[in-house]
Amino acid sequence: RLVHAEADGLPGLIVDRYGDVASVQFLAAGVERWRDAIADALVRVTGVAAVYERSDSGVRSLEGLAARSGWLRGGGTTEVVIREHDWTLALDVAHGHKTGFYLDQRDNRHAFAQWVRRLGCERVLNCYCYSGGFSVAAFAGGASHVTSVDSSAAALELARANVARNGFGERSAAYLDADVNQTLRHTLKAGERFDAIVLDPPKFAPTAAHAERAARAYKDINRLALALLAPGGVLFTFSCSGGVGAELFHKIVAGAGIDAGVNAAIVQRLEAACDHPTTIEFPEGEYLKGLVLLKTASAAPAVAPPAA
Known part of the structure; x- marks a missing residue:
């Protein structure tokens, strides 16, 4: 930028x-x-x-x-191929989101590849995948299977093309044109588990006035994702909503863990790449916040106090 x-x-x-x-x-x-x-x-x-x-x-x-x-x-041509860390990605400046791509997640995709490699993650779920940046990063980190979910068929085709562009076309992959919330529910009901999950949803709360409604949506998808995550697995969860601050987002995710009966360690906090700075004079510019959660164990069930 x-x-x-x-x-x-x-x-x-x-x-x-x-x-x-x-x-x-x-x-x-x-x-x-x-x-x-x-x-x-x-x-x-x-x-x-x-x-x-x-x-x-x-x-x-x-x-x-x-x-x-x-x-x-x-x-x-409005189609451009860029190099990002160890992979390349195609985008369209005329039709892609924002200016054509989400450059703000550049370093977070690299961090995801490193975590996948470090933990030896095999099965990865990328929700709201758009053009597949996190899917490519997962394969670059050594994942054997990646499921990419988005409600846009055009985005999924671009994601598939970006995976193939980097030599991962023969790897096991699924591309689901579906609602993320429903997909999480169906996948959990089917008993599937993933070693790594990415939640990178669109802006649920453009302003603070929308924060309460957004909090419910963030909590629901994080609850489901934490339940789907295998023990020892890693969740990259994000909010790009300006109306949801970092502290509130932390509380929302903590509440999701409690409702899921899951405990997790916050091992890293994420933000936009350094070419998207936040200044002390304009703190409202800190729109992107993310947490890296390592699922440690199921939370202990609440115990009722003994009768008097």
Whole structure:
């Protein structure tokens, strides 16, 4: 990420670089006024061959701005292949989420590969898999089987292609076009277990006003995932909701463990990659938070106090 809005002193401006293409979002009236100057500066300073605009977020309507997207400078194919750590991933700056991809999870995918390798995880479940970044990371870490779940058939096809692109096409894999919550329930009922699970859901609470409803949704999927996790397994669970802070997210996951009758150690806390900084002047920018949980044992059942 080249420009991270408020954290870089440019509110409303997001710039991500994918190879020779800069993907740009103008999300506020202030930076909208400087579109052409910013596009020219990006080409001049970075040397990119093209600049693609992805100002199609609904937040623009709050500033009285219409959605817009397309080439600002240069042109050509919108499909790009990038290298991330030990693997490559394909994306589309015109049709992918946000500016085309979730760069903020880059280092967390690498951490997941390391945990899979360290623990010798064989069976992995990747929920809300999108284009399969965590699925590729799981195979790179040595997993023998990965189940990827998403409600978008197009995302699943991209995930399948990214797995094959990295030489893992012959590995055992399943791609489920399904609701994650229902899949977790059905899988648990079937008695399946996984050595590693990723929960990377979309934004359940865009603002604090949605936090209570979001808390119930986060708790439910984490309860099911912890129950599905084999003893000694690892859960990577995330929230990208600005309305759910790190402390609340911790409490939600703790409550999920209690309801599942599961205990787990928090072995690592995760956040967005370092090119998505949070400043002391804009703490609201700390939107992505994650926990790495190592399932230790079933929690001891509650014991009623002796009768007086």
